[in-house]
Amino acid sequence: MVVAMLANSPPLLEFDLLRSFVAIAESGSFTRAAEQVFRSPAAVSMQIKRLEETLGKSLFLREARQVRLTPEGEVLLxxxxxxLKLNQEAVSQFVAPTIEGTVCFGSPEDIANSVLPQVLAQFARSHPAVAVNVIAGSSTELLSRLDSGELDMALLTAGNVGQDPTRGEVVFTEPLVWATRSGGLAVESQPLPLAVASRGCCWRSMALNALDKHAIEYRIAYACDQSSGMQAAMEADLAIAPIPQSHMRAPFVQVDAKWGLPELGEYQLLFEHRKELGPAGNALASYIVNAWKTPR
Structure with missing residues (x-):
């Protein structure tokens, strides 16, 4: 039920609807909000429709590239x-944390800066007594730190040069796509200018192998260990780059099929951990695996 109705009383709003509403208002996007609340964009859109029907008011102005709050939406926000804050405080008064401790978690830099903060924020609300220390780095570096005992667990990208293919559980698979600045001219240049990670990265290998296979001339215009550097090159319209489809953000767009670039296939995200984790580590490991395996 959208609302719980009492005789001669106003409707009671569901907190799940309010969480999705706040996520859209703060991110400016139904798609990004869906990632944060671990639902599909269609499910989030349906939630907002139900909320608007309940209140009898339009809450968002839907525009081409963003959504904005209506005056009524600003009030509801x-x-x-x-x-939501009061609900969290009330629950905290009665539900004492049963798990506590510190967990050292490793993640590739692009994941650590994009999706992971929202996932860990939700975990923190469920397990406030567990402290999570995050270390960002390359997948090969993270595996080395895991083996040396510096990390308890890590997310890794599969297929990097020199990486043991037997390590890690596949938790997420998605297409790798060509990205360029919206309205940019880099994609028209010959040879094709690329922004890629340093040698050994699976995204780089997938992109260069695909171009070589189709005899498309290219040059490495920008190489950087961090995805932020690749994004800076694209934003300056110096190059195009291979990125996961879920990482597409304005002002970047997927390269149109008319340019004839080859498909890159899918990349995999892996999860690896040391054998003995303890209660705090087991709780986070379960949460991470479920978060990425749940359709978003």
């Missing part, structure tokens, strides 16, 4: 934040 203030109430929603206060209600």
């Amino acid at each position: 203030s109430y929603s934040r206060r209600l």
Whole structure:
């Protein structure tokens, strides 16, 4: 039920609807909000429709590249934040944390800067007594730190040069796509200018192998260990780059098929951990695996 109705009483709003509403308002996108609340964009859109029907008001102005709050939506946002905060405080008063400790977690830099903060924020609300220390780095570096005992667990990208293919559980698979700045001219240049990670990265290997296979001339215009450097090169319209489809953000767009670039296939995200984790580590490991395996 969208609302719980009492005789001659106003409707009671569901907290799941309010969480999705706040996520959209703060991110400016139904797609990004869906990632944060671990639902599909269609499911989030349906939630907002139900919320608008309940209140009899339009909450968002849907534009080409973003959504904006209506005046009524601005009012509801203030109430929603206060209600969610009050709900969290009330629950905290009665539900004492049963698991505590510190977990050292490793992640590739692009994941650590994009999806992971939202996942860990939700974990923190469920397990407030567990401290998570995050170390970002390359997958091969993270595996080395895991083996040396510096890390308890790590997310890794599969297929990097020199990486043991037997390590890690596949938790997420998605297409790797060509990205360029919206309205940019880099994709028209010959040879094709690329922004890629340093040697050994699976994204780089997948992109160069695909171009070589189709005899497309290219040059490495920008090489960087961090995805932020690749994004800077694309934003300056110096190059195009191979990135996971879920990482596509304005002002970047997927290269149109008319340019004839080869498909890159799918890349995999892996999860690896040391054998003995303890209660805190087991709780986080289960949460991470479920978060990425749940359709978003």
